[in-house]
Amino acid sequence: MNRLFRDFQGGPTCPQGSVACIGAFDGLHLGHQALLRHAAARARALGVPMTALSFEPLPREFFARPVPPRLLLPRARVLGLWELGADVVGLLRFNARMAATSAESFVHDLLVERLRVREVWVGPGFRFGRQRGGDLVTLQRQGRQHGFEAGEIEPVLLDGERVSSTRIRAALRDGDFATATRLLGRPYAIGGHVVRGAQLGRSLGFPTANLRFGGKVPALSGVFATRVHGVGPEPWPSVSSFGTRPTVQGSNEPLLEAHLFDFEGDLYGRRIEVEFVARLRDELKFDDLPALVAQMHLDARQARDILRNDTATRTRAYA
Structure with a gap:
């Protein structure tokens, strides 16, 4: 049974021992997948649970200004970690107290006392603890003291460069979804429960399924050809806008609005995923609503053409 915990300190979560891996895991890309697969294999070999440790907010979000984009x-991160083999996920609250925790205390209080680790695995260049004072050497030194082993997996390379969340954010920013897909091992998508909006799109002839981004900064914005998963047996073709709606509201909170072509039904409360296929344009502020509606019709036609051609290409590739 999958388990989740949030607190740094507490009673033993894995009293029989565990294998742990640690990372930001933003994106769950090919490099993250390699780390998780390795830790899961080691846990199975030892007959103990595999624990994936991450942080919320991410440390770079806690320290950096402006706040960096999130994938x-x-x-979605917790669900993905479970799907990739974690029995236990520690989504640790990253706050001032944790930022001030020494690497040695992190090891003793969490890895030793709470998780009873037998092995700890990290990715290349891993740092942890106060002022990023801990690294793989620290883990190995602490392991000799407390009776566990620590190791680092080899970097996963694509086109001669290390797979990283930074590369994926750059690809999404540039509308290069082919590269993002290769780095992730799957198309980039954003999931969530459909929320009620102002229903302006419905009055304009473009009803939308709306997803909020949880107060985080997204890695992309604009208008896109998309597919929506979770509506029917096949992904539903759509056109989506992701941004702050400058023409109608000018909110600072990003909203993902997906218009599903030829769809009739109520999606409120349903969990869906919006898969990004191609970038159409930047988000723009129009002089009035008629100008906005005219552009929406153009976006819809372009998105239909792109999705039709993309589907045909995929069909030929797998025929």
């Missing part, structure tokens, strides 16, 4: 929301 995955917390719920």
Whole structure:
């Protein structure tokens, strides 16, 4: 049974021992997948649970200003970690107290006392603890003292460069979804429960399924050709806008609005995923609503053409 815990300190979560891996895991890309697969294999070999440790907010979000973009929301990250082999996920609250925790205390209080680790695995260049004072050497030194082993997996390379969340954010920013897909091992998508909006799109002839981004900064914005998963047996073709709606509201909170072509039904409360296929344009502020509606019709036609051609290409590739 999958388990989740949030607190740094507490009673033993894995009294029989565990294998742990640690990382930001933003995106769950090919490099993260390699780390998780390795830790899961080691846990199976030892007959103990595999624990994936991450942080919320991410440390770079806690320290950096402006706040850097996020690829995955917390719920999607936890679900993805479970799907990739974690029995236990520690989504640790990163706050001032944790930022001030020494590397040695992190090891003793969490890895030793709470998780009873037998092995700890990290990715290349891993740092942890106060002022990023701990690294793989620290883990190995502490392991000799407390009776566990620590190791680092080899970097995963694509086109001669290390797979990283930074590369994925750059690809999404540039609308290069092909590269993002290769780095992630799957198309980039954002999931969530459909929320009620102002229903302006419905009055304009473009009803939308709306997803909020949880107060995080998204890695992309604009208008896109998309597919929506979770509505029917096949992904539903759509056109989506992701941004702050400058023409109608000018809110600072990003909203993902997906218009599903030829769809009739109520999606409120349903969990869906919006897969990004191609970038159409930047988000723009129009002089009035008629100008906005005219552009929406153009976006819809372009998105239909792109998705039709993309589907045909995929069909030929797998025929």
